[in-house]
Amino acid sequence: MAKNPRTPELDDIDAAIVRALIHNGRASNRQLATLAGVAESTAHTRLRSLETRGVIVGYEAVISPTALGNSIQALIGVSLRAGARQAHIEAFTAHVRRLPEVTQFFFVGGGDDFVIHIAVADSASLRQFVVEEISGHESVASTRTSIIFDYGRSQSLPVA
Template sequence: MPAELTELDQQIIEILSADGRATIAHIASSLNIAPSTAHTRVRALIDRKLITGVHAAQNYAALGRGLQAMIGVTLRPGARQENIRLFADEVRGLPDVIQLFFVGGTDDFLVHIAVQDSSGVRRFVVDHLSARASVASTRTSMIFEYHRNAVAADFS
């Protein structure tokens, strides 16, 4: 825990991570502190960019996109810096993409998608990844179950 993050701050972050819609009154009651203290601490966490947003979790199955996959993408050598930027800028904007990770290791990127069915995965890989001259290979893994402990802020 960073030195400037108190135990109370950590508890507030945990409450808001579990339920981003938790009210100041709920936070205050849960931690046995005054609402004004809860408000001041939450505001300070936001101002210090320790809390960067509140997020809604989408039910992709209910939205007709019940199949999720993680696709490892390796780019071809040559003009890598330009290809990395271009790939990231174009792929992150595709509607099926939930998350895009620029990683080290075997893959250059991991692309997390949600689509209707296995044909949607195939279409995404063929139309949006394999068709790119900069892409050397892809590896697709279907996601059977997903558990998220927290929502991380962008690294930038």
């Protein structure tokens, strides 16, 4: 497979650091150095380089929505109205970014224009959110809601 010319080159040390962080985003510099087989100073320099080059774009805590009182999660497929597509995309994106119930959203190709992952307290809150915040938006033509029963998060990415 041809390599994307804009993809930063990762050598074995960089790849080892990235793999370690995928599995444990809180790994210490010492742990990264050990796993990559390099000195701590080298691991530190490589980590900063990965951040500077945009390979590592941030670090985050994964929070349980249920622990915060949001026991219902759903995926909402959204189709936007035809005409003035770019204006609809921009307006809807700006709207969704402001909604605290939204945990993630994706602008996608296929049957839907957006897929939105939300977390809410109960089914009444879900209904209200879909009707008022999503279906009620002027750019939205239709929605399709799927309740999430369970989900997992992958602990891997293909690393060269």
